[in-house]
Amino acid sequence: MKKLTIGVVGAGIYGNYHIHTYCCDKNVERVVFCDLNEERRIATADKYQITGYKTVKEMIAQEQLDAISIATPDPYHFEPAKDAMEAGIKYLFIEKPLATSVKECEELIALAEKHGVKISVDFHKRWDPAYNAIRDEIKKDEDTFIRGYMALDDIIDVPRKWFTWTDKSSPAWFLGVHCYDLIRYITGSEVEKVYAVGNKEVLKKEGYQTYDNIQAILTMKDGSNWTVENNWILPVTFPKSNDGQLVVVTEKKYFKNESYRGVKSFTDKKESIPNYIFMNFTQDSASGFGLEPMQEFVADILSERPFRTSIYDGLQATRIAQAVHDSCESGKVVYL
Template structure:
């Protein structure tokens, strides 16, 4: 097949692996090169994927024949690779959050508009079958207006203390909260007008990671629905999954509940029980399935067909604006109004 979309992946860490696998597996795309700052990771990727790995994206894009770039660098370091890709006229898939400051998000948006380049944001919860079911249920006339919502998305403490060496430069608000803000905006079909939030610092700080342990935010939406969103990075490591999440939505004529924790499969060994998120990623003998891989497949599809992205630059910017307002409210103990 010679119409494969030729992709370069930037950042081949924990989540970048899903990007590498997503494009390698897809018969409509071809992984042509990788960029990572770590020499160890570059060597591993070259050995496993048989493509050249570069330390510098500009050099990669000046050397290789690439159609699009997929960015999975740490939260605060998305801007530079995205701007480099845009400078070379390449369409981009960037991991969530688009940026950790609205100034970075605006810079990306301005550059993409000037270059006529398309940028998709990997808010992968939009591809989760449970989220799709909720979105469709809310669209049913008989459900009535949503009046109150609750969403929790927490991670085990291993994530900020062992998995990510850059957790101090992000927060539960940016790493987890932006997932929630994006998903709820998608559900509500309108914007947040005001937020009030409180947070706690101390435990992670005492372990050398200067960020919030837990943040609780109240979001007021234009449609009158009020949401409470809880995000924490300190769930004990003995928990049955790396993350814990759930959603409740009270509508005029319906109650919607999503238990993202128990997806129907449980494993037990002599140490502990484990409840895998079977919807996230399954390797069916080399055929990959799940909402961890669907965004990469959809990105290829959107670029090849011109279809609109499920989550684009405005979504990335607005999730970041909410994250900034939440963080400001935590710091000032005051409600923060949002303007777009």
């Protein structure tokens, strides 16, 4: 059977997860990457013993790539995706959010249609077994959705230390899009209107120009109302880098899920809550629902199956995130 050659764009925190996952995939023959940052390029090439280029264009010119996997910062997915499609790459895996404006998403869709490119967006919550169990249970009786609540928060070191692009993102772009997509996935319905509020206090004092916290109420076309809360200022003492909850109330049923997945660890240095079902790496293996989107991307290309997430899902999540920001700024309800 044919094996793929994959190029990863961006070898930062998440790009390294992409690279590690593809390197361990028996359906992948060759993994290469590019990163504009020289230090990261050298470190990643050395860690995985693979070839690293500076730019996407250089990588495409030098390699016979079957697919490209994009893990650049939130506001910089558009350029590499455009470059890849114009250079003839037919399969793209793009980190969430697809782009940070509806206009860019629409341009990407037009390019994909023009060049016949298939695109998957990394909304890994669709692979979480707990959320799939809830979705399946509701679907059984075709229950009517009444309301839902989803929270996804990060500790403050995420915007403070993990990124150099904090001001160009927000809790809605970085975390909210996962929630908006999951709500669409669970309900099978689209957002009709959004009302949102946000706070800019804590990060602003440290010189950042973005929100600490955003709360949104989404009214879906099926009539259900969902509250979505995202902040990235949890104290660093929280034993996980993020926290989350999902609550769903339907006509007949009630579901609750917390991001705590059963393991608490206490050492002489710190308390932690490892999420073993999300990601596990050894030198030769990569497993967990956080990595399954990449593994399924490869398997779907080889078996010519449609991807679980589409470029349209990417557009819809961006449309909602943009409406959430517009509502925070205007204080008004925004209709989609």
